[in-house]
Amino acid sequence: MxxxxxxxxxxxxxxxxxxxxxxxxxxxxxxxxxxxxxxxxxxxxxxxxxxxxxxxxxxxxxxxxxxxxxxTNETYFFREPKHFEFLAHTVAPAMRTQSPLRVWCGASSTGEEPYTIAMTLAESLGHMRFDILASDISSRVLQTAQQALYPMEDAENIPRALRAKYCLKGVGSQQGRFMIDKPIRERVRFESINLCAPLPDLGSFDIIFLRNVMIYFTMETKRQVVARLLPLLRPGGYFFISHSESLHGVTDQLQLVKPSIYFKRQE
Missing domain, CATH: 1.10.155.10 (Chemotaxis receptor methyltransferase CheR, N-terminal domain)
Known part of the structure; x- marks a missing residue:
């Protein structure tokens, strides 16, 4: 009992x-x-x-x-799809001259979100170089993310064309599962990072995704975390949070351009 x-x-x-x-x-x-x-x-x-x-x-x-x-939190491929539509049709075209394009996914969980970002950018940018840092505080979910192996039902939210292009269907002992293809896996680097502690030297980023994590923070913790991340976002860069979150009262350094999508003004 x-x-x-x-x-x-x-x-x-x-x-x-x-x-x-x-x-x-x-x-x-x-x-x-x-x-x-x-x-x-x-x-x-x-x-x-x-x-x-x-x-x-x-x-x-x-x-x-x-x-x-x-x-460990719920996550799935192409969650909040309007973010990836905006990434594909607005952000990526505007940043084609930025090479390599650097993205940080700050709460990557088991990998669905950074791999979604990678598939979206691969389609939008073609052979242009981009790098994705995917971080989480949980070492266990990062191990799952690095394997890039998922139950077949998890592919349902991936657009059919992208599923055919970037996902490998398992056979034999792997039947019922799929793996993210190597060209996409190679775009993503996973690292254990605590957002509430001093950050390691990560360099700067053009895009930061910080989705579905601040709902667990107090207002003061939100302010501290965002203040820690914003210096790493380049002027002209974009900051994505989830639709269930808000930066109201958290920072005045970002300009809202779409619901849950922010822009860092040029200095």
């Missing part, structure tokens, strides 16, 4: 997530925390979530496992 997650134990995990990743777990997330960590309690034959919390305080590897489990 799975132990009950007490309010005190939930507060301990919530504080840990805020300290490590800037994620604000509200009371509504209590069942999620309980459900996602239950298997780890069983794995270690622990009687309470408090005992598991003591374990992750002492074991760095298990702490990373808990972080991975609690930060």
């Amino acid at each position: 799975t132990p009950t997650l007490t309010d005190k134990e939930f507060k301990s995990f919530s504080q840990m997530m805020f300290d490590m990743a800037g994620i604000n777990l509200t009371e509504a997330k209590k069942p999620l925390v309980s459900g996602r960590l239950a298997k780890r309690l069983a794995q270690h034959a622990l009687d309470s979530y408090g005992d598991y919390f003591k374990l992750i305080q002492a074991d760095k590897g298990e702490r990373q496992m808990a972080l991975d489990l609690l930060t």
Whole structure:
């Protein structure tokens, strides 16, 4: 029988997530925390979530496992498709002289979003060089992303022409799955990055995608994260957030051009 997650134990995990990743777990997330960590309690034959919390305080590897489990979010190919239409028809044509075009996908999860960006740009730019940095705080999802191997049903949102061109259908032992083709995989580099900590030397970018991550941040954390990223966005560059998010009250350095799409003015 799975132990009950007490309010005190939930507060301990919530504080840990805020300290490590800037994620604000509200009371509504209590069942999620309980459900996602239950298997780890069983794995270690622990009687309470408090005992598991003591374990992750002492074991760095298990702490990373808990972080991975609690930060994995829903994602899929061509999510919020209007962003990719704008990328293909407005951003890419305007940046054809920029080589290499550099994109940062700051919450890449299991890879669907950066591979979607790569397919979109490959179609729009042809042989023009572009590079995509895809980052996430979870090492577990990055491993999945690097494999670029997905269940066949996940291809349903990929336009048929792109699916035929950039996806390889599995046969034999891989039947029922597909892999992103090598020319697209080679455009994407994955790296573990905590957006709530000082950033490594990443260089500058023409486009930054930061979608479906700020919904978990407090307003102050949003301000800090965006302030950390904006110096890396070149003047004339674009900043994408999800339709469920807003930069109202977060920054005045970006100009809204479309819902959830912002432009960094030329200096």
